[in-house]
Amino acid sequence: MKCDPILYRGAPPSLAVKPRLLRHFLLPLLIILLTIGLGYAGYRISEHFGIRTLSETGERQLELHARTVESELGKYTYLPSLLELESSVSQLLADPSAQNRVTVNQYLEGLNRRSRSRAIYVLDTTGRVMATSNWRDTDSYLGEDLSFRAYFQDAVRGQPGRFYGIGSTSGEPGYYLAHGLEEQGKIIGVAVIKVRLEALEERWQRARLEAYVSDENGIIILSSDPSRRLKSIRPLSADTKERLARSLQYYWWPLNELQPLERESLAEGVEKVTFANNSEVVTDHQEVSYLAQTRRLNDTPWDITLLTPLQDLRREAANQGMLVAVAFALLAFLLIAWNERRKVIATRLAAREALQEANNQLERKITERTTHLRASNERLKGQIRERRQAEDTLRRAQDELVQAGKLAAIGQMSTSIAHELNQPLAALRTLSGNTVRFLERGDLKVAADNLGTINNLVDRMGRITANLRSFARRGDDHGQASLGKAVDAALQLLANRMEESGVQLHRDLNDELLKIDQTRLEQILVNLIGNALDAMQGQPTPPQLWLTGEFSDDKYRLRVRDNGPGIDPEARKHLFEPFFTTKPGEQGLGLGLTLSASLAAAAGGNLSVEFPAIGGVAFVLLLPLVQPAKAEPI
Numbered sequence: 001m002k003c004d005p006i007l008y009r010g011a012p013p014s015l016a017v018k019p020r021l022l023r024h025f026l027l028p029l030l031i032i033l034l035t036i037g038l039g040y041a042g043y044r045i046s047e048h049f050g051i052r053t054l055s056e057t058g059e060r061q062l063e064l065h066a067r068t069v070e071s072e073l074g075k076y077t078y079l080p081s082l083l084e085l086e087s088s089v090s091q092l093l094a095d096p097s098a099q100n101r102v103t104v105n106q107y108l109e110g111l112n113r114r115s116r117s118r119a120i121y122v123l124d125t126t127g128r129v130m131a132t133s134n135w136r137d138t139d140s141y142l143g144e145d146l147s148f149r150a151y152f153q154d155a156v157r158g159q160p161g162r163f164y165g166i167g168s169t170s171g172e173p174g175y176y177l178a179h180g181l182e183e184q185g186k187i188i189g190v191a192v193i194k195v196r197l198e199a200l201e202e203r204w205q206r207a208r209l210e211a212y213v214s215d216e217n218g219i220i221i222l223s224s225d226p227s228r229r230l231k232s233i234r235p236l237s238a239d240t241k242e243r244l245a246r247s248l249q250y251y252w253w254p255l256n257e258l259q260p261l262e263r264e265s266l267a268e269g270v271e272k273v274t275f276a277n278n279s280e281v282v283t284d285h286q287e288v289s290y291l292a293q294t295r296r297l298n299d300t301p302w303d304i305t306l307l308t309p310l311q312d313l314r315r316e317a318a319n320q321g322m323l324v325a326v327a328f329a330l331l332a333f334l335l336i337a338w339n340e341r342r343k344v345i346a347t348r349l350a351a352r353e354a355l356q357e358a359n360n361q362l363e364r365k366i367t368e369r370t371t372h373l374r375a376s377n378e379r380l381k382g383q384i385r386e387r388r389q390a391e392d393t394l395r396r397a398q399d400e401l402v403q404a405g406k407l408a409a410i411g412q413m414s415t416s417i418a419h420e421l422n423q424p425l426a427a428l429r430t431l432s433g434n435t436v437r438f439l440e441r442g443d444l445k446v447a448a449d450n451l452g453t454i455n456n457l458v459d460r461m462g463r464i465t466a467n468l469r470s471f472a473r474r475g476d477d478h479g480q481a482s483l484g485k486a487v488d489a490a491l492q493l494l495a496n497r498m499e500e501s502g503v504q505l506h507r508d509l510n511d512e513l514l515k516i517d518q519t520r521l522e523q524i525l526v527n528l529i530g531n532a533l534d535a536m537q538g539q540p541t542p543p544q545l546w547l548t549g550e551f552s553d554d555k556y557r558l559r560v561r562d563n564g565p566g567i568d569p570e571a572r573k574h575l576f577e578p579f580f581t582t583k584p585g586e587q588g589l590g591l592g593l594t595l596s597a598s599l600a601a602a603a604g605g606n607l608s609v610e611f612p613a614i615g616g617v618a619f620v621l622l623l624p625l626v627q628p629a630k631a632e633p634i
Contacts, residue, residue, distance in 0.1 A: 031332045035325045043321030050313040051291060055270060058293045062306040065211060066295050069200060069222075069304060073175065073297075076195050079115055080155075080179030083191040089122055089181065092130055093189040104131035105142075118174050119194040125187065127152050146192075150247060151178040155190040158182075162300060164221045166251040172196075173221070197222055210290065210309070216301035217244065219255060231258040233305075261287055269294045272310070289314070428454055480626050481518040483556070484511030487547060490525035497533050501543055509549030512556050513626040516603035521623075524599055524607070527592035528560045528619050534583060535564035535617065554628035555605065561618035566611060575609060596621075 083089050088107055092100040108120045112133035119141065121132035127147025134140050146152055151161030161178025174194040180187040204211055204224035212223035218234040230253045236244075244250060262274040274289045290307040297304055431450045438447040487509070491498070498505070514521065529545070536543035546561040567575070571582055578594045597607040605623035612618055 027336070031329070031336075035329045035332070038328050039321040039325030041321075042324035043317045046317035046320040047314060050317055051266070051272075051310075054291050054308050054310075054313060055266075055293065058291060058306055058308050061209075062293050062295050062304065065204075065209070065306065066297055066304050068203075069213065070298050070300075072197065072200060073195075073300065076115065076117060076177055076193050079111075079117065079120070079193045080177050080191040082111075083120075083122065084179070084181050089131075089191070090183055090188065092122065093124055093181065096124075096130055101131055105133070105135040108133040109135070115193075117193050118172075118196045121192055121194075122181075123152060123190045123192065125156060125189060127156075127190075130189070148247060149176070150249065151176045151192065152190055154178065155180045155192075156187060158187060161190075161192070163249070164215050164302075165247075165249040166253065210307040211305060212307075213297070213302055213304050217249075219250065220258065221302075228258055231256050233258055262289075266291075273307075428458075479515075479517040481514050481516050481521040482511060483509065483514055483521070483549070483558070486518060486521040486525055489522050490529055493526055494529055494533065497530070498545075501533055501537065503533065503536065503543040503545050506544065506546040506548075509547055509558065510556075512549075514556060514603075515624040515626055516599070516605070520599045520603070524596040524621060525560075527596045528621070531592060531619075532560060532562035532564070532617075536562050539565060551625075552622065555622050555624050558621040558623070559610075559618055560621070561612065561616055563614075563616040566615055566617055572609075572611070576607075 086104075086107060088100065088103045092104045104122060108122070108131055112118075112120045119132060119134050121134075121141050122130050123146060124130050127145050127149075129141045129144045129146060132141045135142050149163065149165070151163035153161075154163075155161040155178035158180050161176065163176040163178070164173070165176065166173045174196050177193045177195070179191050181189040181191055200213075201222055201224055210224050212220045212225070212228055214220050214233050217240065218232050218236070220228050220231050220233060223229045230250060232255050235257060236255060241255065244255065245252075258275075260273040260275055262272070264272040266272060271292050272289060273292050274287050277286055277288050289310040291310055292305055292307055294303050294305045296302070431454050435447045435450040435454075438444075438450065487507070491505075532545055533543075536545075541563065544563045546559070548561075549556060549558045551557070567582065576593050576597050593607070600607040600621060600623065603623055605621065608620045608622070610618040610620060
């Protein structure tokens with residue numbers, strides 16, 4: 001079959017390509033969004049009607065199990081009042097003799113066996129147990145004081161005592177029914193029946209039913225899941241917790257709150273809750289959702305809650321939503337296929353023309369781009385060469401500036417150095433002359449002592465010149481320095497100035513290996529200590545200098561602090577600027593701090609300044625360690 005090209009001729013390439021791109025990008029996105037939206041709508045609708053059906057079924061089950069619990073509780077309601085008709089009980093309360101107690105114990109033992117209750121016992125008006133059905137057991141209640149129990153306090157006032165709690169003697173939970181025993185209109189004692197309700201939990205577990213009963217305090221007292229028992233379904237105030245702890249109703253149980261991960265109220269007494277899955281059975285679900293329906297139990301302040309799992313319902317709703325989404329996706333695919341088939345011929349014609357035009361444009365752009373890249377590459381190579389030359393020039397200028405700073409510092413210290421050398425020279429002159437005379441006299445011991453002193457003076461002069469020679473030589477960008485040796489060298493170079501100023505030195509630092517050239521570290525210390533000595537000149541208070549150090553992660557923090565007059569706020573802004581100095585006249589070049597900060601930064605550290613509240617200035621030098629300090633064991 002031949003197609004007429006005039007009939008199927010497409011739009012010009014510039015107009016035909018853009019709608020196609022829009023269809024390729026926006027249409028699939030729109031279909032995906034509609035598929036997800038319809039699938040989710042189907043899921044929600046199916047879930048809604050499924051929850052309605054489960055709610056109706058759950059109401060019937062809740063009513064059935066609520067009546068079962070009410071019937072179980074009602075079986076024992078008459079028993080406490082039955083003891084009021086027994087004459088031996090009233091005789092015991094009137095005359096608590098041993099014979100009367102044995103008679104009532106035996107009677108209560110038989111009654112407890114026939115009624116299948118946990119225990120039956122009689123208390124006097126003070127709360128003391130006079131007789132009990134478990135009088136033969138080692139954990140018998142006989143003689144215990146239970147006046148603190150709420151059921152006794154209600155019964156002794158003539159009100160029916162209904163109470164769920166954990167026994168203070170046996171630690172066993174149970175339901176207590178108390179009744180005041182009257183004689184001639186006066187209460188003479190209290191009869192109590194303790195009933196175990198675990199049979200209800202066992203029935204629920206056998207029926208695979210999830211339910212729980214909560215008492216008036218919001219505490220779960222019966223549960224098909226043992227992990228939920230004795231947990232609070234609502235937050236307990238501090239006063240409530242204190243009251244329950246004093247009453248020992250739940251013994252010393254922590255009463256943690258049963259907190260659902262999610263909670264959504266659907267109607268009165270109906271809500272959706274989600275709990276963490278604590279089941280020991282292996283499952284892929286980390287969370288379990290339930291439809292919770294709650295009803296008040298008649299003649300009690302208790303509530304029964306039925307939990308219906310929603311996993312099967314949600315799985316079915318997800319299947320329904322997926323079915324809707326797949327159906328819509330299939331329909332959309334068929335429509336798109338039909339539409340694409342209808343336009344395929346026109347698209348081919350437009351694509352052929354667009355391809356030819358695109359090839360022509362691509363060739364032109366490739367040619368232009370190649371020319372532009374070649375020119376950019378040449379410019380980039382030239383910039384790289386210029387930058388390398390500038391870096392080399394800057395490095396040489398910085399080295400020359402550092403060396404100039406060293407020579408300037410040596411020039412400033414020339415007077416001190418001359419003084420340091422003049423003293424040994426004068427001593428050498430005197431000692432050498434004396435030694436000659438002592439040798440002429442034959443006094444060899446004194447001459448030997450003078451020669452030893454001369455040797456020490458020569459060593460001292462050698463150390464001075466060695467420090468100067470080490471300080472004056474050029475440093476390297478890389479290396480390692482001993483902090484202790486650098487401090488000693490700096491103090492040796494500045495010893496005369498420190499002696500003249502009478503400064504008191506406080507030194508507390510470690511001899512660590514730092515990642516910096518030795519001479520550069522010495523120059524930094526000479527600049528910082530020299531600035532501190534200059535700052536403390538002429539002040540009325542005795543000058544003091546602190547050199548302290550501490551570890552800071554993988555670096556060492558050296559602090560040089562003086563007690564000088566400090567620096568005014570305006571000058572603080574320009575401390576590290578080149579050629580800025582606070583020294584009067586031509587005493588300083590204003591390069592010491594700038595060079596020191598540059599040397600510290602080149603070594604991977606930094607130099608900063610602090611202004612303590614007690615006065616003075618503290619310069620902080622932070623340099624990396626060759627071997628980071630090991631963490632101290634805890």
